[in-house]
Amino acid sequence: MGKEDFETTPNDLEQGLEKRKYSVGEILRERGVSRRDFLKFCSAVTAAMALPASFAPRVAEALDEVKRPPLVWMEFQDCAGDTEALLRAANPTVGEIVLDILSVDYHETIMAAAGHQAEAALEKTVNDYKGKYLCVVEGSIPMKDGGIYGCVGGKSHLDRARQVCGNAAATVAVGTCASYGGIAAAVPNPTGAVGVKEAVPGATVINLPGCPVNADNLTATIVHYLVFGKIPALDGHGRPLFAYGKRIHDNCERRPHFDAGQYVEHWGDDGHRRGFCLYKVGCKGPATFHNCPTQRYNEKTSWPVGAGHPCAGCSEPAFWDTMGPMYKRLPNVPGFGIEHTADKIGIGVAAGAAAAFAVHGVLNAVRKDKEPSDETREG
Amino acid sequence: MPNQPKFKRYVWELPVRWCHWTNVMSIVVLCVTGFFIGTPFSFGKSASDFTMGWIRFFHFTAAYLFTVSVISRIIWSFIGNRYSGWREFFPLATLKGREKMLRMLRYYLLLDRKVPETIGHNPLATSAYVCLFFLYSLMILTGFALYAQHAPGSPMYRVLGFMYALFSNQGMRLAHHFSMWLIVGFVINHIYSAWLMDIKERGGEISSMFSGYKFTVKKED
Ligand code: HEM
Ligand code: HEM
Ligand code: SF4
Numbered sequence: 200m201g202k203e204d205f206e207t208t209p210n211d212l213e214q215g216l217e218k219r220k221y222s223v224g225e226i227l228r229e230r231g232v233s234r235r236d237f238l239k240f241c242s243a244v245t246a247a248m249a250l251p252a253s254f255a256p257r258v259a260e261a262l263d264e265v266k267r268p269p270l271v272w273m274e275f276q277d278c279a280g281d282t283e284a285l286l287r288a289a290n291p292t293v294g295e296i297v298l299d300i301l302s303v304d305y306h307e308t309i310m311a312a313a314g315h316q317a318e319a320a321l322e323k324t325v326n327d328y329k330g331k332y333l334c335v336v337e338g339s340i341p342m343k344d345g346g347i348y349g350c351v352g353g354k355s356h357l358d359r360a361r362q363v364c365g366n367a368a369a370t371v372a373v374g375t376c377a378s379y380g381g382i383a384a385a386v387p388n389p390t391g392a393v394g395v396k397e398a399v400p401g402a403t404v405i406n407l408p409g410c411p412v413n414a415d416n417l418t419a420t421i422v423h424y425l426v427f428g429k430i431p432a433l434d435g436h437g438r439p440l441f442a443y444g445k446r447i448h449d450n451c452e453r454r455p456h457f458d459a460g461q462y463v464e465h466w467g468d469d470g471h472r473r474g475f476c477l478y479k480v481g482c483k484g485p486a487t488f489h490n491c492p493t494q495r496y497n498e499k500t501s502w503p504v505g506a507g508h509p510c511a512g513c514s515e516p517a518f519w520d521t522m523g524p525m526y527k528r529l530p531n532v533p534g535f536g537i538e539h540t541a542d543k544i545g546i547g548v549a550a551g552a553a554a555a556f557a558v559h560g561v562l563n564a565v566r567k568d569k570e571p572s573d574e575t576r577e578g
Numbered sequence: 579m580p581n582q583p584k585f586k587r588y589v590w591e592l593p594v595r596w597c598h599w600t601n602v603m604s605i606v607v608l609c610v611t612g613f614f615i616g617t618p619f620s621f622g623k624s625a626s627d628f629t630m631g632w633i634r635f636f637h638f639t640a641a642y643l644f645t646v647s648v649i650s651r652i653i654w655s656f657i658g659n660r661y662s663g664w665r666e667f668f669p670l671a672t673l674k675g676r677e678k679m680l681r682m683l684r685y686y687l688l689l690d691r692k693v694p695e696t697i698g699h700n701p702l703a704t705s706a707y708v709c710l711f712f713l714y715s716l717m718i719l720t721g722f723a724l725y726a727q728h729a730p731g732s733p734m735y736r737v738l739g740f741m742y743a744l745f746s747n748q749g750m751r752l753a754h755h756f757s758m759w760l761i762v763g764f765v766i767n768h769i770y771s772a773w774l775m776d777i778k779e780r781g782g783e784i785s786s787m788f789s790g791y792k793f794t795v796k797k798e799d
Pocket of ligand 2: 594597598601602603605606651662698699700703707710765768769772773783784785786787
């Protein structure tokens with residue numbers, strides 16, 4: 200993508216829009232971020248993008264140059280948890296500032312503007328920067344009954360998604376709801392909730408599932424877009440490979456205990472206190488692709504398994520319906536009572552077969568059969 | 579006619595017998611190790627043990643052996659003698675097969691005292707083998723699809739991509755786990771039937787899977 204892509208056009212003379220010409224590096228300097236912190240940030244984000252460390256200076260160079268694109272943050276059926284994840288850190292990081300300077304145009308939870316004024320700002324961005332602005336979506340989109348289950352400013356979420364995501368250069372779906380419908384889409388899915396890609400199939404969508412999204416992955420995705428001018432390589436579920444290309448189980452700090460055969464058997468037992476593997480208490484790490492063990496949450500403080508709770512599999516499609524029960528390894532067998540595990544039914548099948556053949560065997564033993572002879576043989 | 583003369587007849591060629599006993603051994607290993615993978619005990623004494631690691635290693639080694647054996651047997655069904663050919667496995671497709679099957683069924687249901695002599699597979703058994711081969715394929719496909727998750731993007735992962743569209747991650751585990759019990763159910767049935775027919779036919783049914791020879795009343799077909 201050429202530099203001029205985000206340059207303002209001659210008729211955009213308003214100051215607010217003119218400011219967009221500033222490079223990201225320039226804005227950071229204005230905000231008092233030291234060069235050293237900026238370079239540290241570039242190294243961290245290079246690592247998050249799973250690029251070799253030698254890329255860090257190139258990332259810095261590119262970020263110095265690139266013009267910031269406008270960004271809008273849409274909230275649909277959500278809990279604002281992803282916004283929280285982004286904002287609640289105690290010390291603002293360079294990453295937050297990068298996102299912060301990008302997100303001025305529209306963000307329902309944190310913007311100063313309200314009502315018609317806010318909607319007008321969104322309208323303006325969408326019209327003036329058609330195909331050039333970035334969009335971040337939080338929350339699922341209800342499709343049932345014409346999408347009447349969620350409206351903002353008199354327009355349904357579905358209509359807004361079509362307009363805003365459909366005209367964006369790229370849409371980042373943050374959190375599991377925006378990616379795949381999430382909890383709102385769990386059976387019976389009363390509102391017909393779906394993720395962005397399903398609601399607006401024509402849009403360019405990057406899914407960053409997780410509950411909530413890891414803010415570092417969001418920063419890395421946006422930096423990737425700014426630096427390379429294109430979206431990162433995605434897996435079959437539309438997730439960037441740099442963050443979702445490995446299984447939790449294969450990077451987990453408790454993995455040596457898994458291989459050794461040391462498991463937490465009950466909550467708070469000796470194994471639990473000693474940090475053993477959570478496999479037997481329902482860990483879904485073996486079924487979940489995410490970089491939680493390496494990237495961690497809240498400025499790399501911790502993550503669920505690190506804190507002693509089994510992985511819930513929240514970053515997989517349809518996780519609420521397919522990853523349960525949370526504290527059991529395998530799903531319950533559909534069509535049987537909730538407490539029937541595959542093993543109970545399986546042992547029943549095997550025991551039933553054994554019993555039936557035992558009876559059959561006894562009956563056969565007491566019976567006098569006619570051995571094969573010329574008349575009974577087959578030809 | 580207890581003392582009637584019988585003819586020795588070569589039925590199971592070497593590859594059939596080899597595949598059979600390779601399958602038996604690998605399935606035993608797969609079931610035992612699979613059960614432990616599903617329900618591990620805390621057998622590790624220290625974090626530098628590798629108990630689960632070894633159990634999984636044996637599971638995957640047996641898995642490769644099993645897969646090669648199953649594929650070989652399928653190929654042999656196009657090469658081998660008529661008793662091992664693929665046509666034998668679909669008795670319902672021919673009138674004669676249906677007749678044989680009915681006779682066998684009547685015998686098994688204790689409705690008929692005449693023991694039907696079968697030279698190759700018995701037609702009820704082959705129908706069960708078709709179901710079993712379906713289970714084999716399911717185990718192999720779900721097994722390798724789960725296995726490939728340690729290296730997403732690898733050729734194995736891509737070849738098995740369609741499996742991830744058919745199953746959710748956990749649904750695939752459940753299918754892999756539960757089908758083990760179906761195979762166990764088959765094995766119980768199968769060993770019983772082999773024992774039963776060995777006694778009733780007096781044709782050396784069980785030893786035929788070792789030697790290849792059966793003893794039959796009829797000399798030629
Ligand atoms: C007759 C054949 C087989 C039987 C009876 C069998 C049985 C099992 C069982 C009971 C489990 C535990 C499942 C769970 O509770 O999660 C398991 C796990 C597994 N099996 Fe098999 N298996 C068979 C063949 C295979 C084959 C051919 C492969 C191919 C590599 C394979 C690969 C695996 C893997 C990777 C796991 C671990 C799944 C996980 O990540 O949780 N299995 N097997
Ligand atoms: C894991 C256990 C076993 C499995 C999965 C198994 C499976 C099979 C299969 C698929 C066949 C068809 C052979 C072919 O055409 O390739 C077969 C045949 C046979 N098996 Fe097994 N088998 C098992 C254990 C045994 C054992 C322990 C015995 C001995 C008691 C046995 C005795 C026989 C005999 C006698 C036949 C030939 C009978 C016929 O098909 O009419 N099997 N078995
Ligand atoms: S805690 Fe979960 S992810 Fe970690 S090694 Fe154990 S099963 Fe795997």
